[in-house]
Amino acid sequence: MRIVILVSGTGSNLQAVIDAVASGELDLEIAAVGADRTGTGGVARAAAAGIETFEVPFKEYTDRAAWNHELTRICRSHAPDYVVSSGFMRIVGEEFITAFDGTYLNTHPALLPAFPGAHGVRDALAYGVKVTGCTVHIADAGVDTGPILAQRAVEVHEDDTEDTLHGRIKIAERTLLIETLASLADRHTV
Numbered sequence: 001m002r003i004v005i006l007v008s009g010t011g012s013n014l015q016a017v018i019d020a021v022a023s024g025e026l027d028l029e030i031a032a033v034g035a036d037r038t039g040t041g042g043v044a045r046a047a048a049a050g051i052e053t054f055e056v057p058f059k060e061y062t063d064r065a066a067w068n069h070e071l072t073r074i075c076r077s078h079a080p081d082y083v084v085s086s087g088f089m090r091i092v093g094e095e096f097i098t099a100f101d102g103t104y105l106n107t108h109p110a111l112l113p114a115f116p117g118a119h120g121v122r123d124a125l126a127y128g129v130k131v132t133g134c135t136v137h138i139a140d141a142g143v144d145t146g147p148i149l150a151q152r153a154v155e156v157h158e159d160d161t162e163d164t165l166h167g168r169i170k171i172a173e174r175t176l177l178i179e180t181l182a183s184l185a186d187r188h189t190v
């Protein structure tokens with residue numbers, strides 16, 4: 001199974017997947033890692049691991065459709081079985097969703113459909129929920145919408161800040177993402 005991973009930030013979940021592949025825990029090939037901006041930690045982590053990288057900086061495109069077209073083209077050129085949004089903070093367009101229909105995965109730091117969007121942890125904390133968590137799902141054209149593959153609950157502590165809560169969610173999220181990819185890879189080889 002070949003995957004392309006898309007990132008916008010530090011790429012700590014990406015690192016967990018890289019490590020799981022390196023240790024043999026995860027039997028798949030990371031064909032490439034891409035970002036929607038230059039200079040992300042995620043791309044640096046991938047390059048350090050010898051993985052092919054690409055950047056399609058959103059800001060360099062005047063037209064969203066042109067950006068989306070280029071992202072679709074590059075991802076497709078790596079012939080992935082799945083494309084994984086791992087902290088990719090950009091909504092992809094119809095062309096991308098059609099190209100990777102049912103094979104575009106997203107990980108989100110909340111129990112969807114609660115608290116979608118760029119601030120899932122902050123919004124859960126502000127609402128006052130006592131339990132939140134993380135979700136891995138097949139992404140469609142919406143914001144953090146699409147069929148749910150797996151979820152894990154994380155308790156909110158009285159003294160949690162966005163950072164402490166997100167830190168514990170990310171620990172659960174890494175395991176959840178690796179387990180979900182392992183199960184997809186199993187099915188792929190059968």
Ligand code: GAR
Pocket residue numbers: 007008009010011012013014042086087088089107108109116117118119120144170173
């Ligand atoms: C992860 O918690 C991921 O779920 C979240 O960004 C973080 C990326 O962390 N994504 C979203 O909020 C998408 N709506 P990382 O760059 O350290 O892996």
